[in-house]
Amino acid sequence: MNTAPLPTVLACGAWLKNAACLLVDGAPVWSAVHGDLSDPAACAALEASVEALLAGHGAPIAAVAHDLHPDFFSTQLAVQLAASLGVPAVGVQHHHAHIAAVVAEHRIDGPVIGLALDGVGLGTDGQAWGGELLWVDGALWQRLGHLLPLALPGGDRAAREPWRMAASALHAMGRGEQIASRFASQAGEAVAAGVQQMLAKNLNCPATSSTGRWFDAAAGALGLSVRQADEAQAAIALEAAAARWLAQYPDTAPLRGAVIDTQNRLDLRGLMPALFDAGADGVDAAAAGFHLALADALADWATQAAQERGSRDVCLGGGCFFNGILRERVTTRLQAAALRVHRPLDKGCGDAGLALGQAWVAAQQLAATPQNISSKETEPCV
Template sequence: KHREDKPFAVMVADLDTAHALCVIDPAAQRVLVGRRRPVVLLPRRPDTPLAPAVAPGNRNLGLMLPYTPLHHLLLRDTAGPIVLTSGNVSDEPISYQDEDARRRLAGIADAFLTHDRAIHMRTDDSVMRVFRGAELPVRRARGYAPEPLTLAQPAPRPILGCGAELKSTFCLARGRHAFMSHHIGDLENYETLRSFTEGITHFRRLFDVQPEVVAHDLHPEYLSTKYAHDLPDVELIGVQHHHAHIASCLADNGVAGPVLGVAFDGLGYGSDGTLWGGEFLLADLAGFQRLAHLVPVPMPGGTAAIRQPWRMAAAYLGSDAPEELAQRHAERWDAVLAMAHRQVNAPLTSSAGRLFDAVAAVLGIRDTINYEGQAAVELEQRADLTERGSYPAAVTKGPALQLHGADLVRAVAADLQAGVAPEIISTRFHHGVADAIIRVCVMLRESTGVRVAALSGGVFQNVLLLERTVAGLEQSGFRVLTHSRVPPNDGGISLGQVAVAGALLRAGSERSNPVPALAD
């Protein structure tokens, strides 16, 4: 399936087998055995008798229990757990029609088990983490979609939210009901775009919703944005990516705001035309102000810096990078440094995801990725959970507060050169990011009076970071909103877009772009 490092889900016959493989607390067990039967990410036991390739570099396993009679029959006749994965080539939608499956999966599958009943709609398995006794969705699909989400305020007119590009979903809203789609995939090829458009047609017919208003991301090159602009006879509302993240968290919690929203992710198109991703927003559903952000750094090579995290390490550290890192990439090191210095083919970004990438590369954990977010995932997995230390990061004042991520990367490099174990460094970095978030939120509370914080964006799938951040904010007197019904990653963007569009319509706004001016 061309997924060399990405973990597979494992299906087990019963709870006893699950407990033999993983540590399962009561909250996780409730999710595992519940009627929705998602894949649940659980701490694996050190002596788990599974092949290393099932979940390489990961101390968690994605476990699931049978949810069809066929699964029970298969597991009855096998000697142990089985890897269960979707019928598709990586980055393509599931093949759910017999002839299409035989054509596209002939090089993967040794056999095909067909049925005389056609599959009506493809859908992936849902994936959940458990945080403080509640579900933290990573992927919302089978078992959860298309069950409607209840909106705190009704949509004045039927709305379609087109989502983003990665982890694509769409959302149709009518009245108080939001029908968010299953996970579709990354909208980067024709097959996935076709699945996206077919899904919208299916939902429109199934729920009898004919959208009059269409909300979309501001990025002009997203296929979801182009789809929105090609629709006839609809009102378009552009929603800034990170505002949509915070709005999805507000909708998830039934709150209108205002909140201090912390949106940390890979990147998204900012209202100033640059690439954002480490944002502190004063936000409600109808608008936002950008009050603070990570200091922007260049991405040498543009999207190449996403696929090759070592480029971000070079951008952050320059000539101060550890010699071993520079030697690993000696052929291109000087050219990449020059690219970053001159900002040629090196767009600036305030992305928190790229900060995590840089640290993973400095520690030698991951120089090149094979799937989205891999470097950050493996950095979290390497952390020593007994470590209590933290790295400091400066915050400087200006039109917006600026958080200096480079301080964290330099501290990582210094400890590595001093011989500190990467596991300890990883934890200190995570703690440093969390402590910096808390510090900035406290500073912003002093200037705004807002005492509610909302955490969203794919970086907050990281439970180590999330726990430290939530605990610190609560100790500082904040009420903290996190996700429990939709993913914090881009899979929740479509719900946020619908929530923003509904708020603007209720306010009687006629703007086609709901992004206000940046904070003074």
């Protein structure tokens, strides 16, 4: 980590639960949380907040940080603002920012291992990320591994309809021929058959490493959620089912079958047969076993990375860590491996605190190379 005084950086946040942050002498000055930038009122509030942050601080701004996604209003605002101020606009990858926010809040010195788990964030390869194992040392970072990607049949629609993610998991397991019959009653015969064909032909099926979409797949496989009216509705239903079971049977064993492949991808396909084949009486037990297996695999994955990289600090970020079962089990297992575990405190683990990570990364990058700051992150940045 660079030890020079950090420059003042403004960060405009991401799309969901947007908030802006001004980093002054390494300390955050926050705006209010504006909400999702799909709402024009939230966009207007972000503009007003940015103006207020700039007006309330006298020192010159060295850079304006933003998410890598070019279509976010927050990104476009940051680029415009940076141009007007004559300073760099610095793109920071979404999951790097999640882990950096934890590092900044806890003032951790030195490299860390990060588990960044959420619904989606644009990766440096243009793909949808969300189940990421990272190494972070200031502005330097590397994607060490990720969850095995699932296809999104129908693109963004799959994130709103967990049955589609369950269908995607079936296809990934080599059981794609079962999709039409299994989901006809939930989605309609024609739609279910259409999704089966989409997956078979890889038509309109972008890939994602998102942990949130694996939770959707698990909830869809167990019949806990077909369509989501609200964000994370399926994941919340899955956690509630697991919590009911664990309250009665706290010594439940995790499911078996999660493996790390030769590309250091965490492959969860082996957990899914127990969910698809669970009877009505086995839903809660399967949900619990899935949670425990996922948490154990994540902790073992991060522990191995910490040992290989010589780091004793592991940072947890991203909205999936609102899941209490996942968060506590991962933390307990990492601590049992003699690792120091750090979690977001002030703004929680979701996107509301992301701007701190954006600002911190840009400040670190500028302090290290003030004459050669990059407007985009590339991966790996080591």
